[in-house]
Amino acid sequence: MPFDVLLLPGDGIGGEVMGQAEAVIAFLNRTGLTDIRTEADLAGGTAYDRHGHPLGDATLARAQACGTVLFGAVGGEQWDHVPYHLRPEIGFMRLRKEMDLFANLRPAVCPPALAGASSLKPELVDGLDLMIVRELTGGVYFGEPKEIVTQENGRRRAVDTQVYDEDEIERIAYVAFRLAGERQGRLASVEKSNVMKSGLLWRQVVSRMQHDLYPQVELVHLLADNCAMQLVRRPKQFDVILADNLFGDMLSDVAAMAAGSLGMLPSASLGAPDAQGRLAALYEPVHGSAPDIAGKGIANPIAMIASLGMLLRHSMARHDLADALDRAIAAALATGTRTADVAGAGTPVGTTAMGAAIIAALAEELEAA
Ligand SMILES: NC(=O)c1ccc[n+]([C@@H]2O[C@H](COP(=O)([O-])OP(=O)(O)OC[C@H]3O[C@@H](n4cnc5c(N)ncnc54)[C@H](O)[C@@H]3O)[C@@H](O)[C@H]2O)c1
Numbered sequence: 001m002p003f004d005v006l007l008l009p010g011d012g013i014g015g016e017v018m019g020q021a022e023a024v025i026a027f028l029n030r031t032g033l034t035d036i037r038t039e040a041d042l043a044g045g046t047a048y049d050r051h052g053h054p055l056g057d058a059t060l061a062r063a064q065a066c067g068t069v070l071f072g073a074v075g076g077e078q079w080d081h082v083p084y085h086l087r088p089e090i091g092f093m094r095l096r097k098e099m100d101l102f103a104n105l106r107p108a109v110c111p112p113a114l115a116g117a118s119s120l121k122p123e124l125v126d127g128l129d130l131m132i133v134r135e136l137t138g139g140v141y142f143g144e145p146k147e148i149v150t151q152e153n154g155r156r157r158a159v160d161t162q163v164y165d166e167d168e169i170e171r172i173a174y175v176a177f178r179l180a181g182e183r184q185g186r187l188a189s190v191e192k193s194n195v196m197k198s199g200l201l202w203r204q205v206v207s208r209m210q211h212d213l214y215p216q217v218e219l220v221h222l223l224a225d226n227c228a229m230q231l232v233r234r235p236k237q238f239d240v241i242l243a244d245n246l247f248g249d250m251l252s253d254v255a256a257m258a259a260g261s262l263g264m265l266p267s268a269s270l271g272a273p274d275a276q277g278r279l280a281a282l283y284e285p286v287h288g289s290a291p292d293i294a295g296k297g298i299a300n301p302i303a304m305i306a307s308l309g310m311l312l313r314h315s316m317a318r319h320d321l322a323d324a325l326d327r328a329i330a331a332a333l334a335t336g337t338r339t340a341d342v343a344g345a346g347t348p349v350g351t352t353a354m355g356a357a358i359i360a361a362l363a364e365e366l367e368a369a
Pocket residue numbers: 013017072073074075076077089092262263264284285286287288289290291292293298299300301303341
């Protein structure tokens with residue numbers, strides 16, 4: 001039976017990197033190893049330009065009916081001044097919320113070949129393999145009120161509200177504890193319990209869960225500012241990092257540089273399986289639409305292709321193919337084929353050549369298997 005995936009390439013480099021994920025899907029289908037059936041739709045600024053909305057009801061309904069979305073990136077300066085609720089990023093947040101994709105997994109892995117590409121010293125990042133578990137449907141991104149109001153004196157006040165209830169913290173902490181248990185058994189929970197009530201509750205809930213349910217997982221609590229510093233100081237100290245929506249967003253961009261480039265980091269946004277075991281999921285690179293390089297054909301497609309790898313793993317349970325794709329990415333990089341963001345002093349290749357090198361390496365991996 002075909003496995004259906006909705007492609008939402010979005011804006012800027014979204015379409016360019018999605019093209020390479022599609023090439024990998026076409027290759028896998030040709031080999032007969034998968035039968036992935038794709039449909040595409042508009043999202044973000046391109047959807048706004050066409051339909052007047054960054055995420056139309058029809059697109060949302062399609063995403064919900066399909067249940068599995070491969071997403072590029074949205075946003076760009078040309079949409080920075082559209083009404084707030086019509087911004088590409090706000091449409092995208094609605095998609096995450098309506099699909100209830102509360103668990104955002106953001107692995108940061110530095111393949112040996114890329115240790116020299118990081119802005120950190122090679123010995124600090126060589127062999128890096130950490131996982132950020134970011135809460136994705138709560139916190140200050142969604143808390144109400146969220147507004148700019150004009151006060152009596154005519155001056156404006158902006159309000160964003162950080163809010164977490166215990167259930168929201170518990171369900172994301174379960175994901176992080178379970179993952180830590182399957183990995184090296186170490187969890188760093190991140191908040192600002194020194195100044196924020198939500199941080200205080202976060203720390204209490206996570207501590208209690210460790211005590212009652214996961215005593216075998218080694219838990220440390222870190223204040224978010226310290227965590228950002230530690231990620232730059234000694235990133236390999238981490239196994240799994242658990243963070244709220246905003247801190248997780250920021251820490252994953254920091255972790256990206258330890259892995260070499262923002263163009264390297266994939267992600268999976270997962271819901272809770274329904275009664276039939278169906279898992280709503282969206283896979284996307286951690287990076288944005290990169291307007292500074294869009295249209296030049298030089299974007300790194302690895303974050304996008306590795307996001308497809310996460311889809312093979314989490315939505316299709318094809319761990320064999322996901323592993324083969326991870327190995328193919330590492331092998332292609334090891335031959336020196338690199339896009340400009342990770343090329344260092346070497347001669348960079350473009351987006352399409354990088355994708356082609358990964359597909360060639362994947363063919364070899366599958367033949368050897
Ligand atoms: N998930 C998303 O759709 C998403 C994520 C982040 C930002 N955004 C949006 O993207 C727009 C641009 O935001 P930004 O510039 O702050 O962040 P960005 O992630 O788009 O780019 C930051 C920097 O990283 C580089 N970069 C990003 N991806 C790359 C890749 N694949 N290969 C090579 N270099 C890459 C860019 O060239 C840029 O210099 C904004 O509108 C923002 O809201 C969207």
